[in-house]
Amino acid sequence: MLRHIRNTIVGSTALALVSAAALAATPPDMLVIGTDVGAIPTLDPAALNARTVSELVSNLYDNLLKLDPDNLQSVQPMLAESWEVAPDNASITLKLRDDATFSSGNPVTAEDAAWTIQRVIKLGQVGATDLAQWGFTADNVDQLVRAEDDQTLVIELPEQVSTDLVLYSLAGSSLGIIDRQAALEHEADGDLGRDWLRANAAGSGPFTLVEWRPDDIVVTERREDYWGGTPAMRRVIMRHVPESGNLRLQLEAGDVDIGQYVGSGDLDALAENEDMEIQHTPGFGFYYIALNQKDPDLSKPKVREAFQHVLDWEALSQSSMRFNGFPWQSIIPQGMAGAPEEFVEKFNYDPERAKELLAEAGYPDGLKKKLYPASDGHLLNAESLQATARLAGIELELVPGNHVPEFRARDFEVYTGNSGGRLPDPFATATHYAFNPDNSDEAQLSGYYMWRTAWDVPELTELTNESKRESDPEKRAQIFREMDEMYQELDPSLIVFFQRVDPYVVRGEVEGYVGHPTWSTRWADVTKN
Amino acid sequence: MSGMAGPGSDSLERPQGLRAWLDAEEPTSLRQARAQRAWRGWQAFLGHRLGVVGLVLVVGLVLVALFAPWLATYDPLIQVMDERLQPPSAAHWLGTDHLGRDIYSRIVWGARTTLRIAVLVAVIVAPIGLAIGATAGYLGGIADEVLMRVTDIFLAFPGLILALGFAAALGPGINNAIIAIALTAWPPIARLARAEALTIRSSDYIAAVRLQGASRTRLIARHVVPMCLPSVVVRVTLNMAGVILTAAGLGFLGLGAQPPWPEWGAMVAVGRQFMFDSPWVVAAPGIAIAVISLAFNLFGDALRDMLDPRSA
Numbered sequence: 001m002l003r004h005i006r007n008t009i010v011g012s013t014a015l016a017l018v019s020a021a022a023l024a025a026t027p028p029d030m031l032v033i034g035t036d037v038g039a040i041p042t043l044d045p046a047a048l049n050a051r052t053v054s055e056l057v058s059n060l061y062d063n064l065l066k067l068d069p070d071n072l073q074s075v076q077p078m079l080a081e082s083w084e085v086a087p088d089n090a091s092i093t094l095k096l097r098d099d100a101t102f103s104s105g106n107p108v109t110a111e112d113a114a115w116t117i118q119r120v121i122k123l124g125q126v127g128a129t130d131l132a133q134w135g136f137t138a139d140n141v142d143q144l145v146r147a148e149d150d151q152t153l154v155i156e157l158p159e160q161v162s163t164d165l166v167l168y169s170l171a172g173s174s175l176g177i178i179d180r181q182a183a184l185e186h187e188a189d190g191d192l193g194r195d196w197l198r199a200n201a202a203g204s205g206p207f208t209l210v211e212w213r214p215d216d217i218v219v220t221e222r223r224e225d226y227w228g229g230t231p232a233m234r235r236v237i238m239r240h241v242p243e244s245g246n247l248r249l250q251l252e253a254g255d256v257d258i259g260q261y262v263g264s265g266d267l268d269a270l271a272e273n274e275d276m277e278i279q280h281t282p283g284f285g286f287y288y289i290a291l292n293q294k295d296p297d298l299s300k301p302k303v304r305e306a307f308q309h310v311l312d313w314e315a316l317s318q319s320s321m322r323f324n325g326f327p328w329q330s331i332i333p334q335g336m337a338g339a340p341e342e343f344v345e346k347f348n349y350d351p352e353r354a355k356e357l358l359a360e361a362g363y364p365d366g367l368k369k370k371l372y373p374a375s376d377g378h379l380l381n382a383e384s385l386q387a388t389a390r391l392a393g394i395e396l397e398l399v400p401g402n403h404v405p406e407f408r409a410r411d412f413e414v415y416t417g418n419s420g421g422r423l424p425d426p427f428a429t430a431t432h433y434a435f436n437p438d439n440s441d442e443a444q445l446s447g448y449y450m451w452r453t454a455w456d457v458p459e460l461t462e463l464t465n466e467s468k469r470e471s472d473p474e475k476r477a478q479i480f481r482e483m484d485e486m487y488q489e490l491d492p493s494l495i496v497f498f499q500r501v502d503p504y505v506v507r508g509e510v511e512g513y514v515g516h517p518t519w520s521t522r523w524a525d526v527t528k529n
Numbered sequence: 530m531s532g533m534a535g536p537g538s539d540s541l542e543r544p545q546g547l548r549a550w551l552d553a554e555e556p557t558s559l560r561q562a563r564a565q566r567a568w569r570g571w572q573a574f575l576g577h578r579l580g581v582v583g584l585v586l587v588v589g590l591v592l593v594a595l596f597a598p599w600l601a602t603y604d605p606l607i608q609v610m611d612e613r614l615q616p617p618s619a620a621h622w623l624g625t626d627h628l629g630r631d632i633y634s635r636i637v638w639g640a641r642t643t644l645r646i647a648v649l650v651a652v653i654v655a656p657i658g659l660a661i662g663a664t665a666g667y668l669g670g671i672a673d674e675v676l677m678r679v680t681d682i683f684l685a686f687p688g689l690i691l692a693l694g695f696a697a698a699l700g701p702g703i704n705n706a707i708i709a710i711a712l713t714a715w716p717p718i719a720r721l722a723r724a725e726a727l728t729i730r731s732s733d734y735i736a737a738v739r740l741q742g743a744s745r746t747r748l749i750a751r752h753v754v755p756m757c758l759p760s761v762v763v764r765v766t767l768n769m770a771g772v773i774l775t776a777a778g779l780g781f782l783g784l785g786a787q788p789p790w791p792e793w794g795a796m797v798a799v800g801r802q803f804m805f806d807s808p809w810v811v812a813a814p815g816i817a818i819a820v821i822s823l824a825f826n827l828f829g830d831a832l833r834d835m836l837d838p839r840s841a
Contacts, residue, residue: 245804265614265627265803315610319627376783379799383628383788387608400701400783 025254028528029234031510034241034256038215044197045176046120046127049422051502051519052260054173056218056238058520061176061203064094064113064153065167069281069516072424075167079108079177079204080153085163089471091156092163098151100227102179103201103208110147115180117145117155119192127174129447130423133431133468134166135159162471165425172422173520178202206231206524216240231524251276251505257528258513259505264380267323267503275508278323281515283500284333284428285419287325289385291493292412293454298369302361304491307414308347309354310389313497320380325418325498330484331433332426333499337473338480339426346488354392366393372403374417382416408446410454418500419449422518426480427467433494434460434483455493460486573835580831586824593637594644601634606789614807624809627799632813635791639814642792643821646707646776647769653711654718655765661715662722663753667730668745677723683716692775696784703786706779710772721764725757759836766829770822777818793818 026032040053045061048054064080077083080094100108120128121141135158136144144156157166169175179202183193186200193202201209206228207220218238222231239256241247244263248270250256262270270276289307291298298304317327329346332339358366373382379400386396396414406412421428432449439456446452450460463483470476504515512525556562574580593600602622609629617624623632665676683691695709729735730753738752779785780794788795793814800810 244802248805263802265806269806312610319610319613379788380627384608384610386789387606387628390606398788400788 026257029232031233031236031258031513031523031526031528032256033236033238033258033260034247034250035238035258035260036242037218037238037240038242040212040214042198043201043209043212044125044127044194045116045174045178046123046194047125047198048174049126049129051420052238054422054519055516055521056220057176057201057203058173058205058516059207059220059236059523060201060205060209061173061178062100062108062205063171063173063175063520064096064177065171066520066522067168067171067424067516067518069514069521072517073164075164075171078171079113083167089157089160089163091154092166093148094153094155096151096153097227100204101225102182102204103223104179104182106179106181107150108177108204109150110153111150112180113153113177114145114147116175116178118142119178120174123192123194127172130169130172130174134161134169160469162427162468162476164471165423165427165468168423168425171520172518174422176203176205179204206522207236210235226524228524232527233523236523236526251507254507257507257510260502262503262505264320264323267505270505271323277506277508279504279506279515280323281502281504281517282334283502283517284421284424285432285500286328286331286333286429286496287321287381287418287498287500288416288449289495289497290407290412290415290417290449290453291495292410292415293456293493294410295369295413297363297367298413298493300361301491302357303363303367304493304495306354306357306361306392306394308491308495309350309357310392310394311385311495311497312349312388314349316381316384317498320384321498323501323503325501327497328499329488329496331429331487331496332480332484333429336424336426336480337477338484340484349388351388351392354389354394358393363393366395368395369397369413371396371398372406372412372415373398373400374404374407374415375402376400378416378418385416407452410441410452418498420500420519422520424518426476427464430464430467430480430483433492433496434487435464437461449494453493457486457490460490570835574831577831577834579827580834583824583827583829583831586820587828590640590644590821590824594640597637597641601631601637603631603634605630605635605638605791614803614810616807617809623813624807626796626810627803627807632796632809635796636793636813636817639791639793639796639817642703642786642790643773643776646703646710647772647825649707650711650714650772651765651769653707654714654768655761657711658715658718659722659754659757659761662719662724663726663749663757665719666723666726667749667753669730673723676719680716680719683713684720686713688713688771689775689778692779693782693784696779701784701787703790703792706776706785709779709784710775713775714768714772717768718761718764721760722754722757725760726753729753729756763829763833763836766825766832769825769829773818773822773825 035052037052039050042048043053043057045057048057062079064078066076066078068074068076079096079100081097083092083094085092096108096110096113102108118141121131121136122138124138140158144158146154148154182202183197186196187193188195199212206226207222210219210221212218217240220236222234224230241250244266247256247259247262248266251259251270252273267278271278289311291304291307293299313327327343328334329344330340371382371386373379382398386398389396403412403415407415407417419432434450435448436445436450436456438445439451439454460483463479467476467479470479502515506513509528511527511529515521550561551565551568556565607630611629612625613627613629615621615625621631621633623636626632661676665673691713692709695712696706699705699709735752738748776785777794780792781798785794786792796814797811804811
């Protein structure tokens with residue numbers, strides 16, 4: 001009998017407890033970041049767009065330009081000392097500095113930069129998304145992007161496009177400049193070094209890759225001969241700590257200096273801790289409810305309007321969204337051209353109103369739909385939506401799990417998730433929310449959220465295109481204002497409730513770690529007291 | 530132990546009284562013999578103090594599940610965001626969870642989910658295990674080989690892993706979880722039934738029945754299976770603890786009952802996020818799982834002692 005009892009006790013205890021591994025406190029010249037390195041499939045800049053790996057790659061590679069985290073519209077020199085936009089906005093000429101070297105010892109030349117840009121386009125993976133929007137293709141990129149000499153890079157633009165957008169995209173982590181010689185030495189079957197760069201780095205950044213164990217740890221070491229000066233941190237380590245409670249304990253014990261992806265419950269507690277600072281880094285994306293327009297019920301404008309009133313966003317902003325977003329009901333991120341000065345309430349939480357709207361749409365007895373959260377991280381919001389929608393007569397059957405693939409394949413009814421972007425311009429969010437050049441299933445434009453919901457508004461698509469072509473800041477702001485207004489009037493299929501915020505927990509002794517809204521947080525300036 | 534007179538029993542009319550009838554030296558009818566056996570078993574069971582505790586808890590679970598609407602103090606689905614993560618108090622006996630739902634009410638309703646899983650798994654598993662085991666044991670030969678190798682295949686995998694695999698393949702949901710658990714719970718029962726059937730099949734009474742011309746089906750169903758039943762019942766009861774833990778494990782991983790329906794394992798899973806500052810969110814369902822699995826184990830152990838002729 002004892003054996004059975006013991007099994008029972010052991011089994012139920014294991015269910016409730018998660019063991020916390022004890023580590024030594026971090027040395028003064030070492031930075032330990034507790035994060036989620038589980039989802040990193042490759043370190044190749046051309047093939048990534050996720051947050052954690054973007055931060056890592058931004059420290060292994062240098063970009064031609066960088067964006068100041070405090071003022072994103074100001075483009076700063078990096079490998080390029082200076083740049084010049086042709087008077088007709090048709091080309092950009094960049095002058096590279098002559099003292100930068102790759103970790104292999106090779107000098108950084110304009111040839112490397114041109115090859116990197118050509119490579120991103122030719123490989124055509126997610127890293128190419130931004131550049132491809134400016135009209136670069138595998139066929140034209142060799143002619144348009146070229147090195148005049150060792151220090152001069154010329155980028156000709158294939159079509160009329162705001163040159164600011166092009167400069168921003170050059171600062172993205174997918175365009176970290178690669179050591180062409182090193183990559184080509186390891187090329188196999190003409191893959192442009194893709195296989196080798198998956199697990200190796202060949203950049204000119206302040207840190208080099210020492211070890212990468214998937215789902216465990218990434219170890220980087222500083223370069224003593226970095227052109228921008230030797231970083232203060234000898235080593236920077238990214239540890240895989242997927243369990244939020246675990247990460248919190250390690251932060252409190254000082255085993256980890258920076259915490260990313262901490263759960264909302266633990267953030268509540270860490271906010272009270274005097275040894276920590278929580279940085280609220282706004283992101284270029286939103287938390288939204290998506291309604292599939294292929295569904296005959298959900299495609300009625302009154303039903304879409306009803307869904308604007310079924311989320312108790314005010315209560316959520318005090319609980320699960322306290323650190324992950326702030327109420328925002330516009331598709332232009334705060335502080336950007338054409339954005340409202342401050343939060344404007346366009347729709348309130350009002351289940352009674354939603355009920356009336358449903359009745360007007362022909363559903364006096366309510367609706368029954370399936371609700372798909374993007375991932376487990378969205379479960380709290382989804383459960384809350386489920387409960388408040390019930391009050392409005394909308395029965396939502398919640399299907400937990402990771403449903404991004406269904407969303408991309410238009411195979412959902414109601415979906416809740418968030419978006420993010422690396423381009424600090426409203427154009428980036430407009431492509432997500434207000435751009436759908438071809439609504440057919442065959443088009444497979446799953447990069448655009450509006451296509452995913454099968455909502456077709458050519459006027460919005462046209463405005464987005466216009467904002468890409470226009471270079472004048474005043475006129476662009478006007479375009480975005482008009483777009484935002486039109487979007488709301490049409491009762492959109494993607495209902496925006498919060499703007500995204502990425503919380504970074506930083507221990508008090510760490511200075512100079514500034515979470516970057518485009519996920520290219522740089523470690524070179526980090527110090528510790 | 531006085532006043533044990535069972536209502537609805539016609540034996541009350543007997544002048545000697547029920548106790549005397551049950552304690553009589555020599556039973557005069559088949560019914561009396563059976564009643565006496567049950568009575569002695571019950572007395573033996575009562576002597577098993579921990580077993581009684583287990584039984585009381587299991588009966589308690591059944592009652593809580595049956596009367597959930599009356600026992601719960603709140604609607605288990607209503608969210609009150611202003612009252613999230615409240616510690617236990619007079620208003621919320623076990624506190625509230627991250628969405629401001631009353632944990633006590635969710636535990637009470639969760640008992641239904643747990644009981645439903647336990648009962649349905651038992652109902653599915655016991656007949657399948659019995660049929661396969663008794664058939665294999667009685668027939669022997671090729672039939673035995675085939676059936677037992679299939680059983681071996683299922684036994685070759687750890688139960689929880691196999692259940693996880695089935696649940697993931699079938700998709701999340703409570704019915705799928707029940708099917709997944711049932712698929713992994715029948716092999717030990719079949720093994721046990723086969724072992725019993727092997728010892729029974731060469732007994733004289735079986736030979737006698739066979740000589741009278743009974744068909745194989747009749748033989749197995751009427752004469753082999755009843756003899757396997759006691760040990761199977763014990764086994765199923767003892768397995769219940771494992772079944773409840775597996776169900777909680779599936780719920781914990783999001784493969785069991787789906788939100789917003791309360792399920793103890795899923796409650797532990799979401800509570801994990803708030804474990805350090807609001808331990809009651811995890812503790813309450815965790816304790817419920819532990820207590821109920823323990824109760825089934827205690828009850829099963831006592832039942833085994835009672836039904837096992839060797840230990841009597």
